[in-house]
Amino acid sequence: MLPYVAYKYVKNKREATRREMETTLDSLTSHLSRSMIPDQVVLRISGVSAKFAEDSEEYVSGTLTIVEKAVGVFIEWFPCEDHNARYAPDTSGWVLAEDGGETQTLHSPSGSPDRTSGDHMNKLAFSIDVNDLSSFRNVEPKKGQGYPCIRLICKDGTSYVPLYFTTESTVNFIDVLQRYITLRRSAREPNLVLVVDGKAEALAQSVIALGQNDDVLSRFMKNPYAAALTGFGKITSFMQEQMIPALLDSDEVSQEEQIRAMRELSQREDDAAKLRINTDATSEFELVTQLELPPRPDIYRESPVTQEIWDKFKMPDGTVDPQNIHHLKMNVFRGGLNPDLRKEAWKYLLGYRAWDETNAQFEKKRSKLAKEYERLKAQWISITEDQESRFFSYSKRKGLVEKDVARTDRSMPFFSGDENPNLAMLQNILMTYVMYNFDLGYVQGMSDFASPLIYVMGNEVDAFWCFVELMKKIQRNFEKDQAAIKLQMYQLRDLVMIVNPQLANYLGKFFFSLGFLEGHQSDDMYFCFRWVLVWFKRELSFADTCKLWEVLWTGQPCPNFLLLVCVAILDSQMNTIIDNKFGLTEILKHVNDLSMHLVLDDVMTAAEAIFHQLSASQDKLPAHICEYLNLGEAAS
Template sequence: MEQNEEKVEEIFVQEGVLLLSGPASHIEYMKLTGTLYITRYEKHENEYSTIFIEWKPNENLTIDSDIQDQEWAVVNTVEKRTRTLSGSLIPEEANRSKYLRVNFDTIKSFKVANSGRKILFNDGRGDVICTFSFQNGNSTCFIASLRQHIKTAPSRRDKNLYIVVGEIGNNDKQIETSFKTLSLFPDDHNYMWSFVKNFQHRPYETTMEAFAKVTNIGNYFWNYYFLEYLIVYNERPLDDETKEVLNKSIIAIESATTTHTQDDYEVVANVPKLPDRKDCPRSKPLTKEQWLDLQNCEGKIEDVDGIKLLIFRGGVTPSLRKSVWKYLLNYYSWESTQKERDQVTKDKKEEYYRMKTQWMTMTKMQEDNFSDYRERKSLIEKDVNRTDRAYDFYAGDNNPHLQLLNDILMTYVMYNFDLGYVQGMSDLLSPILYLLQDEVDAFWCFVGFMEKVLSNFDIDQAGMKEQLQHLHTLLAFTEPELSTYLDNHDSGNMFFCFRWLLVWFKRELNQEDVMKLWEVLWTGLPCQNFHLLICLAILETEKRALMDNNYGFTEILKHINELSLKLNVNFLLNKAEGIYRQIEEATHANDNVRDIVGLPKLENGNMDSPNTASFTYLESSADHASVNIDTNEVSYERGISNSYL
């Protein structure tokens, strides 16, 4: 019999998914963890659809090493991969029964439960096709990928139940993506009516803020679809007066804004120009002499702001980090004396070992009856065994530092059981343990770091979504051309920046540069959310590479991931601070932009006073490293980052 080759595109891949229910033929695989896919087959003569949901248990499963190493990252949930099958859909005949395959045509509805960690698919006759439980995070990215291929509408009776109303065509995909990217209508329907009210009072500004990104749709069709969208996705009907306001407001922008096409992307004309960018050179790191000079006879820091400014400007001398990081991560209070710190160290040590004893003395029967604890313990063991193994500090079998990494993370589960452990936390702990090489100190500094990034690990990913939205808002203000390009290339959701934000560029920089960047960010200077401006600095630098090559989402994601270990931290800090200065001085920056970076609102083009934020520049001197800003630079010079070490 002739063997036919079929190409299979993996649209979505996510590990750590438990099969809770399914066909009778899969009963032996129930309660097993496996990998969930959304796949597209190039040809299928006997099926109604070419797109399927697939699941396979982890047994005998080979996973791409890069994907396996980054399960928590968005790359494994959206990056498309292609495999070739010969003769049948399943490469190994003996493994065919292990695959659970569900044709999209058979899905009539699905229900999300347990804060997004569980999803049930129904066939429309009241029967459950299959049920999955997401062990590593939740189903948010999976559902987002699902909705790129099927239209859904929420049930009026159950907000967690979604009815499948059909497939998504090309036009639908473009418009749907635009709306989803903009996140115009949160679950709170009161937002919608506040939105409409703003139209009545400031139609031009409101329309521009919300819809400037959607520029390639005819006005008539745009108005029609917008109104239809409001009616379908909001339970409260629109009256004629509201419809008229919306129509007039949308049409009003036609004469105020023009666009032109340039090489497949939109360029918005008449965008106000940002102020000239200042060069913000880096300085030398904080020295031991400076550190001691700023302490009194009792060991108390007398000029906290001055210390933070020095750290922001140049980081910390490596030999001094063990001391300074304990302040930056709230292990010690900046106002504490040496005597008070000695007592804190004693108290923290006792508290740590009390919590560690709690999990170390847990019996097997207790673990067997405590599924949440058992799952977290298993996930920690799995992550620890592959955290930074390329570094000598964590290399080799039976490495004692890996055991410390494991013990600290297990103790954190007892410290914060509501959160427990989420993939990515081991990446944040690793440099801290490497530096301090003390179990107790590393734990409490890790606790301080987690307090700063806690929202990154929300079970519903609300914190990450908000940061990605904020990043898009800032990009639309500082680089509207690139922002529009991303919107038009299915990338306006900024998911390709997910890894940057989740673990603060841990995977993008070498160990030394990671520590330098983190200590600068921990100062909170020069503004809140400065890490988002680091993202802007990278995106601005890569702008031409992305746009000139006409990259779509998959290519953008690949390009961004390939920047790992090629970035220069001093260059990025210089550029990011320059971007902040431009936002600070821009009189056309709206309140939303200014609020993201913690600037006061503008009133009649002037900053409110006396609450105006201030930040002091250091005068230029021979001690500073001047970094030239080149917006076309893609490959960074490595020498600058080591100039003071």
């Protein structure tokens, strides 16, 4: 006979085993039952198109469905089976699956399938659980000016390809979607539709009805990502090859690694100027004093400067009258340059050719610089493998160059193919710059600046010396202490505080909750690191990159116009970030997903409008803001 205690132990153990077996059996039964339930397509819309590439007007037609599956409800889009079906969006109607109507697929002209394009189109396909959906943008264009568009945004910050509908399609998609989730249009941005948690909404209304401080609710419903992120440890060392790759290569480095780099950077001693902000000593978060700014003016982009217009500013000997330089730069700022003019104009804008330099003087200088280039190039070409094995600093720089050359702009025909001579030109220029400026050497990201110069100039000598002049403007971005980048992050943070204090406060509160060091007010701007480091090269098409850079090279209307471009983009994304309650991981994802989805002309007009808005308020602005923008007495 078992003692009572032993009896209870054995009995409890048997009960636990029995319950475990019952739970396992129930789980298996439930799984088998679910697996036997067929998928039910609730809505099918044909002719819903996605752009084949962001910088083209070529579309891929596909089918959008809402599907009830055993594991949940999913929104799915797949391209049509014919991988050659690329055209403008289809205008066929929508059909509910219950109607049993057959949908028709349009086909492109006959031709053999392109495996590469087919693979790319398959990558556009997606399947999203509706419970993972955070919001979506629903843009209804003016009549006759395009197609309605929806872009889905998930809770983790991922944005999917925009989908272009026929006129009557979006309404029915949204109606069916509302069977499964609660939707609410953003109060701040009409085009943004939010997915609402019904229970959370009810709780919020209850708290408001009780007159409670909404801080209680915000703490109670705190973003679960914050707790996880605060556990990241310090990185033991911080160097160029750690931080820059982490924040530059978003496709190759996880968000966690990017966050680690940001945290480490915030912990390092910085010599950059501190922000001058108003703080409330009774609050754990910084508060921004909001200025009353005038409305932003309407700004329009102008036509690009043509060869004919350019020549009107030049004298017959190639010089430009000093009194006309500002006017010429403003023309470039407002419209950019015709592509066929860039080879000549970029030399002036970069300082490779002086504005007061005659044709004869420039040719004489160019001849001398060509010899200097060949001398520098010969220095590294003559290094033998045996010498290189004992020359670690050189070998390390060479390895970095070769790694970047192999992946810079390879999707462009100009740089595609393993035996492409333009790749050799890129390698030659970067290696020669290593010898020209060995102290700096080579840092990842420099190849992003060199490739457009090679494309435009078409020869090594001019491209190299233009690269030298460009590096004089941006060299400090690549220095080891990263002081220049930190300073620009401080300045960007300052500008956001003035232009959009609501967004500044949101970012400040969230980053404080993540444990970033107090007093590092630039911390919440490091998700813009890539924008500033390579001047939006990774965010824009090659053509748009050239257009933006030549605008920035004018130095108009202020030297820090790049930061105003950043502010304009952040300002446009405020509602998406705040209404979706994005945390750091989601913000990083969302910012990275903006790549190749920015409309450059809209961004530049918004940035210029912000400049004029601030310029009109310079008597109210803090002195350091005026200094950033070269306004008033700060400019003298």
